[in-house]
Amino acid sequence: MAEPSVKPIVVALAGNPNSGKTTVFNEITGARQHVGNYPGVTVEKKEGEREFAGRALHVVDLPGTYSLTAYSIEEIVARDFVIEEHPDVIVDVVDASNLERNLYLTSMFIELDVPVVVALNMMDVAEARGKHIDVTLLAELLGVRVVPLVARRGEGMKELLAAIVDAADHGQGQEVHVNFGPELEPHIAQLAGEISSRELADHLPARWLSIKLLEDDAQIRRRFEAAGEAGRAVLARAEEARRHLEQMIGDDAEVALADRRYGFVSGACREAITDAQLQRTDWSERVDAVVANRVIGLPVFFLFMWLMFEMVFRLGNPLMGWLDTFFAWLGTLTRATVPPGQLQSLLADGIIGGVGGVLVFLPNILLLFLAISFLEDSGYMARAAFVVDRIMHQVGLHGKSFISMLIGFGCTVPAVLSTRMLESPRERLVTILVVPLMSCGARLPVYILLAGAFFPAAWAGKVIFAVYALGVFLALLMARLFSKFLLTGPSRPFVMELPPYRWPTLKGTAVHMWDRGWMYVKKAGTTILAMSICMWFLLSHPTLPPDATLTDEQSARAAIEHSYAGRLGKFLEPALRPLGFDYRIATSLVAGLAAKEIVVSTMATVHSLGESDATSRELREALRRDPVFNPLVAVTLMVFVLIYIPCAATVAAIYKETGSWRWTGFAVGYTCVLAWAVAFVVYQVGRLLL
Numbered sequence: 045m046a047e048p049s050v051k052p053i054v055v056a057l058a059g060n061p062n063s064g065k066t067t068v069f070n071e072i073t074g075a076r077q078h079v080g081n082y083p084g085v086t087v088e089k090k091e092g093e094r095e096f097a098g099r100a101l102h103v104v105d106l107p108g109t110y111s112l113t114a115y116s117i118e119e120i121v122a123r124d125f126v127i128e129e130h131p132d133v134i135v136d137v138v139d140a141s142n143l144e145r146n147l148y149l150t151s152m153f154i155e156l157d158v159p160v161v162v163a164l165n166m167m168d169v170a171e172a173r174g175k176h177i178d179v180t181l182l183a184e185l186l187g188v189r190v191v192p193l194v195a196r197r198g199e200g201m202k203e204l205l206a207a208i209v210d211a212a213d214h215g216q217g218q219e220v221h222v223n224f225g226p227e228l229e230p231h232i233a234q235l236a237g238e239i240s241s242r243e244l245a246d247h248l249p250a251r252w253l254s255i256k257l258l259e260d261d262a263q264i265r266r267r268f269e270a271a272g273e274a275g276r277a278v279l280a281r282a283e284e285a286r287r288h289l290e291q292m293i294g295d296d297a298e299v300a301l302a303d304r305r306y307g308f309v310s311g312a313c314r315e316a317i318t319d320a321q322l323q324r325t326d327w328s329e330r331v332d333a334v335v336a337n338r339v340i341g342l343p344v345f346f347l348f349m350w351l352m353f354e355m356v357f358r359l360g361n362p363l364m365g366w367l368d369t370f371f372a373w374l375g376t377l378t379r380a381t382v383p384p385g386q387l388q389s390l391l392a393d394g395i396i397g398g399v400g401g402v403l404v405f406l407p408n409i410l411l412l413f414l415a416i417s418f419l420e421d422s423g424y425m426a427r428a429a430f431v432v433d434r435i436m437h438q439v440g441l442h443g444k445s446f447i448s449m450l451i452g453f454g455c456t457v458p459a460v461l462s463t464r465m466l467e468s469p470r471e472r473l474v475t476i477l478v479v480p481l482m483s484c485g486a487r488l489p490v491y492i493l494l495a496g497a498f499f500p501a502a503w504a505g506k507v508i509f510a511v512y513a514l515g516v517f518l519a520l521l522m523a524r525l526f527s528k529f530l531l532t533g534p535s536r537p538f539v540m541e542l543p544p545y546r547w548p549t550l551k552g553t554a555v556h557m558w559d560r561g562w563m564y565v566k567k568a569g570t571t572i573l574a575m576s577i578c579m580w581f582l583l584s585h586p587t588l589p590p591d592a593t594l595t596d597e598q599s600a601r602a603a604i605e606h607s608y609a610g611r612l613g614k615f616l617e618p619a620l621r622p623l624g625f626d627y628r629i630a631t632s633l634v635a636g637l638a639a640k641e642i643v644v645s646t647m648a649t650v651h652s653l654g655e656s657d658a659t660s661r662e663l664r665e666a667l668r669r670d671p672v673f674n675p676l677v678a679v680t681l682m683v684f685v686l687i688y689i690p691c692a693a694t695v696a697a698i699y700k701e702t703g704s705w706r707w708t709g710f711a712v713g714y715t716c717v718l719a720w721a722v723a724f725v726v727y728q729v730g731r732l733l734l
Contacts, residue, residue: 052093052100053212056126058153059137060146061108062426064165067195068137069105070555072205096205099212104131112152113259120263126156127248132212135204137163140170140177140192143317147309150186151222157249159211160188163204167192175317182316187220196549221251224304227292231258231285238281242274257282258289259298331545335424341431348424350509352415356408357492357505363407364492368661371396371404386584395577403565408492409485410561416454417556421548425450439520440527445475449519452482453512456690459484460697474526476701477711480690481519483512486640490685493644494678497664511682518687518722522714582609604628604650623684623723624677633684639691676734680727688719 057072059065073092090105106125107118126134134153138146143164153160162183170177183190189207193200224232235254239245245253256264257278268275289297335344375396382388419425429446436446444466452459459479466472483491491511495504588603604610605627612634613627620630628650636643648663667673689712690698699708 052102053133053208054129054131055101055103055208056106056129056131056134057103057137058106058122058126058134058149059108059163060110060139060149062423063108063137063139063146064193064195065105065108065137068135068163068165068193068201068204069103071195071198071201072101072103094205097209099209101205101208104129109149111149113261126153126158130247131158133208134158134160135163135208136160137165137195140164140167141173141175143170143175143177144309144313147186147312148305150188151305151309154186154188154220155222155249155252155255157216157252159216161204161207161211162186162188162190163195163200164190164192165195167200168194168197178316178318182312185220185312185315187216196551222305222308224255224301227289228258228297228300228304231289235278235282235285238278242278244268244271244275244278254282255301258286259301260286332427336427336430338431341427342435345428345431346513348419349512350506352412352419353509353512354505355415356411356488357495357508358501360408360411360492361496361501364404365661367404367406372662390577395573406561406565408488410557412485412488413454413561414553414557416450417553418548421553421556423545435520436523439524441471441474441523445471445523448475448479449482449516452479452484454485456480456482456484456694457697460694460701463701470527470531473702473707474523474531476698477526477707477714478519478523480694480698480711480715481515481522481687483515483686484640486691487685489641489644491682493647493664494667494682497667498673498675498678507679507682511686514683515686518718522718582607582612609634619720622727623720624672624680624727625684626672629672629681633688636685637689637692639693640685643685676727676730679730680723683726684719684723686719687715687722689716 057065057069059068069090069092072094074094092103092105094101094103104125106122109118109122112119112123112126125131134156136150136153138150147162150160150162164177164179164182167177177192179190179192189211191200191204191207193204195201223229232251232254235257236250239250239253253264257268260282265279268279286297289300335341337344375392378392378396379388382391419428425447428450429444432446445463448459448463448466456479459482460476463472463475463479466475488508491508492504495507499507584603585607588606605614609631610627613629613631616630616634617625617627620626620633625633628647631650632643632646635646644663647667667678689695695708695712698711699705702708
């Protein structure tokens with residue numbers, strides 16, 4: 045095998061959302077990926093490496109975007125990377141079944157004079173819709189390399205890699221520019237000449253800079269303002285050209301430029317695409333007639349959610365039982381091999397009882413992420429956001445806000461970060477405030493533990509579904525209240541692309557499931573391990589001298605009450621007593637501030653003191669025997685865990701996104717108050733009815 049060259053080929057991977065860009069990135073880089081953030085912004089930066097034909101490729105996955113007009117954070121990041129970092133090749137992933145819309149971004153990349161390779165993805169979908177694309181003719185019309193792909197099956201990837209290497213070595217080959225017409229082209233040429241003569245282009249194409257000035261691009265305008273008198277002279281000429289164009293064509297120059305780009309793309313598509321125009325309704329339209337229907341779309345969504353939780357509980361329980369048995373054996377082995385004392389207690393009760401008490405729920409977590417990944421990859425999640433758009437407008441939010449809420453079913457941290465796609469600062473802040481009310485995967489172990497302990501298997505999934513539904517209801521209710529009284533303003537119309545339905549690949553769904561599941565495992569091995577050890581120490585110190593007059597159960601209870609954690613729980617108990625909680629539940633809730641899974645591990649630690657082995661099965665039995673617990677208290681506790689203060693990572697994400705301790709503190713405070721109020725109503729009304 046040839047040795048890769050010293051200097052890698054830097055590849056910028058770009059494309060519209062839902063074009064399959066992530067699949068292409070995964071196919072190119074495999075496991076050789078790393079994730080961070082772009083400097084100064086919260087947009088995720090994914091990079092990876094690949095060797096091909098003796099060449100090293102460094103691939104940067106740019107944020108999905110529809111254009112390079114620098115309106116959103118994603119557009120700014122994508123454009124800045126191309127113009128400032130000078131990639132050797134741009135790979136623009138386009139959806140072959142929606143070619144005309146996707147090639148608008150391609151036309152913008154062509155203007156940057158960087159070698160472009162168009163990855164014509166989803167060719168199978170295009171062909172199924174009766175579209176035949178003349179790839180050779182399309183490449184000639186665009187002046188770029190075009191490679192057909194079916195990325196989800198790995199088809200065409202070698203050809204794509206070969207095209208990347210060829211583009212890096214030989215450049216674009218032929219020069220094709222969008223012809224903006226007799227009114228615009230003279231002004232573009234005049235400005236480009238002036239920019240070149242005044243040596244203001246730096247490393248950027250003068251033609252591209254002149255187009256940006258005619259569009260009155262804010263970033264480019266600031267660049268010329270900083271260039272002194274010469275830059276200001278060019279800006280004055282650009283302003284004069286915009287006024288002249290508006291008088292001549294009766295439209296804003298930016299709109300006229302966009303129209304010409306669309307015309308260029310449309311003409312290329314008319315030449316290169318043969319459409320069979322099948323005289324039948326597309327099957328996706330028939331599906332949309334049901335799942336996106338204004339009347340039955342919402343019940344269908346809730347049906348899918350109910351089926352998802354039934355599947356998670358019924359399939360996950362047997363697998364959870366196997367892990368339970370393993371950790372029970374491990375706890376017994378530890379007690380048999382480690383001499384009695386602090387070390388045995390730390391290993392058996394603190395680490396195995398704490399971390400093991402959380403890891404037993406891994407099958408359920410993976411099943412939940414599997415279901416969510418399937419719905420996302422199939423294209424249904426976008427329909428769900430479309431269906432609830434009418435409701436979202438009634439509560440003062442954009443339909444896209446519900447996408448962030450759906451992401452919150454997996455983890456609240458990326459849900460908070462995803463609010464960047466909302467253009468309105470008001471809608472973004474309201475969404476950030478309410479997404480913590482969506483039940484994340486970290487809360488699921490608490491629900492499974494309590495539902496499994498106090499409800500039969502036939503009802504456990506329904507109880508958990510009801511808790512999730514309550515979270516959605518409360519999120520919408522609080523959004524309405526915040527929009528009406530705290531952050532007033534109109535909500536924007538909902539415009540969102542509905543991606544085509546696809547049958548998710550086993551590989552893609554499994555990768556997405558495992559990526560999210562691995563975060564859960566890493567949390568168990570880091571945060572939860574550390575907190576389990578801390579809670580073990582707080583629950584076992586200071587120690588009480590042995591008292592022969594006390595039974596083992598009485599001695600264990602006295603030891604807990606005497607511990608540091610028990611004293612904190614006792615301090616909080618009066619405030620939580622109206623909810624049916626005692627000091628041990630209070631202690632578990634405090635531990636859950638770090639991560640919600642720790643509520644389970646703390647309960648395991650509390651109830652395992654004096655027990656032979658602390659497994660999930662043993663913990664459920666202990667809760668059933670506990671006089672404080674009953675089905676009503678279990679439901680109340682699930683409701684409280686659903687609502688109260690989000691985990692430490694979410695609090696940090698809220699501060700990072702809002703940049704305000706005031707709003708971060710408000711998010712913490714209102715969820716705490718709301719949790720107490722709703723749990724109080726549930727418990728007190730339940731006592732009256734039962």
